[in-house]
Amino acid sequence: xxxxxxxxxxxxxxxxxxxxxxxxxxxxxxxxxxxxxxxxxxxxxxxxxxxxxxxxxxxxxxxxxxxxxxxxxxxxxxxxxxxxxxxxxxxxxxxxxxxxxxxxxxxxxxxxxxxxxxxxxxxxxxxxxxxxxxxxxxxxxxxxxxxxxxxxx
Numbered sequence: 001x002x003x004x005x006x007x008x009x010x011x012x013x014x015x016x017x018x019x020x021x022x023x024x025x026x027x028x029x030x031x032x033x034x035x036x037x038x039x040x041x042x043x044x045x046x047x048x049x050x051x052x053x054x055x056x057x058x059x060x061x062x063x064x065x066x067x068x069x070x071x072x073x074x075x076x077x078x079x080x081x082x083x084x085x086x087x088x089x090x091x092x093x094x095x096x097x098x099x100x101x102x103x104x105x106x107x108x109x110x111x112x113x114x115x116x117x118x119x120x121x122x123x124x125x126x127x128x129x130x131x132x133x134x135x136x137x138x139x140x141x142x143x144x145x146x147x148x149x150x151x152x153x
Contacts, residue, residue, distance in 0.1 A: 005067040007034060007051065008041035013068045014081045016053050016060065026053060050084070057092050060085045 005013075008023040011032065017023040026032050027041040031054040034043060045051065049064045063082040072080060111119065 003067065004044035004046055005069050006041065007032065007039055007043045007045050009069055010045050010064070010067060011051070011053060013071050014062070014077050015072065015074060016055075016062070026055075031055070051081075057095075058085075058089050060089070 008020055008027055011017050011023040011026070012020040017026060023032075024041040027039055027043075030038055032039055033052045034045065035050055045064050045067060047064050047066055051062045051064065053060050053062070061084045063084050064080075065082055066080050068080045
């Protein structure tokens with residue numbers, strides 16, 4: 001194994017990003033940090049480095065155990081990177097996903113400023129605190145997460 005690997009290649013190899021281009025774009029967009037500092041895609045990683053990568057609302061953290069340049073199978077990833085993402089970040093994945101659709105007439109065009117303000121007012125009036133635990137658990141299980149995540153640590 002190489003002692004140093006480009007960060008975009010490493011993130012792709014440990015399956016943080018689906019393509020190397022996605023990893024490169026994330027680095028260029030300021031979504032990836034190495035030991036607390038923003039990085040360019042060409043920055044190299046070494047064992048012991050800590051990488052944080054923001055994907056959506058969640059900021060994942062990984063400790064580099066060993067560098068790798070070729071994409072690894074999901075079962076082999078723990079040999080190369082340790083997932084040290086805080087539980088608070090993982091809890092964001094369990095947050096209830098509230099969606100509602102506003103029916104607009106076909107061909108009505110974009111919402112006006114008044115329409116947008118009404119939609120924002122409706123959105124702000126919704127309360128997410130009253131979502132039962134069984135509903136949030138149902139959503140979490142749909143994403144492949146369960147309450148036994150703490151048992152692995």
